[in-house]
Amino acid sequence: MISAWRRRKADRCAGKKQPQPDGNPNMEVVIPSHFRCPISLELMKDPVTLSTGITYDRESIEKWIETGNYTCPVTNQVLRNFDQIPNHAIRKMIQDWSVKNSSYGIERVPTPRIPVSPIEVSKILSRITAATGSRDEMVCRDLVTKIKTWGKESERNKRCIIANGSGHVLSAAFEEFAIASFEKHAGVLEEILSALIWMFPLDDEAQLYLGSFTSLHCMVWFSKCSDLSGRRNAILVLKQLLSLDQRHVDALAEIEEGIQALVKLIKEPICPTTTKATLMIIFYLVSTSPSNHEDIKTRFVEMGLVSLLLDILVDSTDRSMCEKALGVLDEICGCNEGRDEANHHALTIPVLVKKILRVSDMATEFSVSLLWKLCKNEKREEGGVLVEALQVGAFQKLLLLLQVGCCEKTKQKASELLKLMNLYRGRFECIDSMDFKNLKRPS
Template sequence: MTFLWRRRKCGRGGKRDKAIKPINSKKELTIPTHFRCPISLDLMKDPVSLSTGITYDRESIEKWIDAGNVTCPVTKQTLRNFDLIPNHALRKMIQEWCVDNKSYGVERIPTPRVPISPYEVSEICTRMLAATKNGDAKNCEELVKKIKNSARESERNRRCIVSNGIGSGLADMFETFACFSADKHVDLLKEILSALTWSFPLGEEGVTRLKSTVSLRCMTWFMNSEDLFSKQNAIFVLKDMIYEDQSCLDGLAQIEGIEEALFHIVKVPICPKATQACLVIIHRMMLLQEKGSIITLRFVQMGIIPLILDILVEGNKGICEKALGVLDSICNLKEGKESACDNALTVPLIVKKILRVSDTATKFSISILWKLILGENENVVIEAVQLGAFQKLLVVLQVGCSERTKEKVTELLKLMNMYRDKLDCFDSSMGFKYMKRSN
């Protein structure tokens, strides 16, 4: 709740003034000391007491505990437990005080909703398990919506829900009803997908449920659907699964139509985050030991290189890094390098991204250029030199990079030096302002 009064500026030492100045009045209203949180010194909105008997505003004391502190901020005593007991009497007093001082611009603090407890989450998980086992789709949907509503109320609720194993229950429910029939239970499956996007980590059992063939097929089905919300949720869940357990990539590579679904999302973007998540999945699939080359070739044949280059033209930092990672993997393949060289935008964009986006983007750009030039394509070497790659690579050596990248840069400079007499133009925009004076 934002109060309408105007506060005085902090005095010496940064201490807050305890007086409230009413609008259009010279009088001041002092907030009672016991109405203020000992941590924030603000009027408490949701007073709760610790085991030490000291009362704090819930938001402030939760931040204190979440930071790893195990003592009471005021008494310095070690806390016997971390239970936060609502101080209803004090809250009512604060509310009455707000009403009595309405003329000072003070707004009444609404009665806070009681946060969800670990016990309540555990109880909901038990009910979800039973409803899933009985195939009760209606009850399952109601429980999922209840969990989502609680999570929306506060970040604290969401953390409590996630930390008490809701993800595993949602994954079990998703696999079960996907196995029954995705068409029949589409609304329930949409609700589960939506909740799963913020329920990670799922734990070993939860990931096992979601990386099953049934679950992966269902998510791919959603990715190929016309429902944009469910499509992006499926992408987010897959990306988080990969971060938690990369072994799910092997199962994902077996799903028919997964490459087409990912390609279409890159081609027809939903939102930047979905595109970025999609590129992460594509990149990881291309790096698979057994099927990586086959998957890469499929994406090349579908025409992913022009899409990647379009992303590099206007993409933000995160998307550019992921797009360059995909292009770098593509250039591991002979057909990929040939297709990249055939596109007139490839070399100009790669040279441009060196030292322009981030260290990660520079590393990928150098790796791509190195792979293209080592393909013994003289035209690529000449074009890169003409675009100022030689000067940029010198700067990279000066500002520092990893040993592997340094080896690639050194090799590129040796090759480019042979073609410098064919230089048609010099990238004067770089100059030598980034160069460090050698000792």
């Protein structure tokens, strides 16, 4: 039931006048009280009536019900059902009133689309299953496109589509068409991927379909051979799938072409969203695949990933991008080959020092961890990583970090680095090379 303060507010708003754009104080429009939603007190755009006979704006009453309220907000009666009947009469009156007052700055309320129902979703999913069984690509593709169209209309439609098992059906269809032929059924496979992007997280059975060797191999194929949208969709789905279960990470690690495709997407970026998703996939592979952990890191190093990551860190101002690139580089430098490659790159130390206290707490932690790995494992000789870090201002940055505070693990690494650098402080001058102007990237 609406509280007293809300009633008073509703009374005030019922008489509230809409000022006109011409600035004439005598030209005002009063919004009729029965055109306002009792919950939001705003002009209703999609009026619907409950079983209690009270009309609300659809968006407002859906939020009310979704938060666990089972009574009518105005009458406080328990709702016999949750049916929301479109009130066409009120909607037509609101539209006519809006048109009549358009010269006073009132925008016309468009005719709302009727939300999709669970029955409609179930019917179309049954047809997709049948089309998949008969390998009818054209019909299946049209049906998936219809689901995508529904989803674009509203968030409510998306929730209804997901709640009625669309992820399960589409994942099964993807595997079935992938088994038949990647190239022959590329059209329907790409359409399914573009729909699956917003259907995560998937249930266990859907993951079995989408995480099968054939399905994963198909997504890798798309990431290499498809057009830009196909590659983007494949990577976005793959990233979300790998985040759900370690099994999918291990299965992808067994696909030889997978690593090549991922490195190519970093080298020839499509868009920032795809690059971030690709970095996350690589991070899963290098950080959570114990069976062939070191081998995967070595393969990424051999394909030039270290240099590509450093280029991202130099060029990007996107916080999330920097964090992901540093996270991957930190894992890559966990192996000897990764550290050797990083040590021989002119940008490594200046970039890492610059990122400390510059991007975010996470970026700082990764940067300190990387410096610690590179300095801790190098041979003690003049002109090495420690001296280079000292010369580009790492000592001062680490001191400041300890003063402002950081997590315990980072604090320990920073303290150890300070002790190692302190041995060289009296012999080498600190220079400012933070702008990278005099550093050349390797060809």
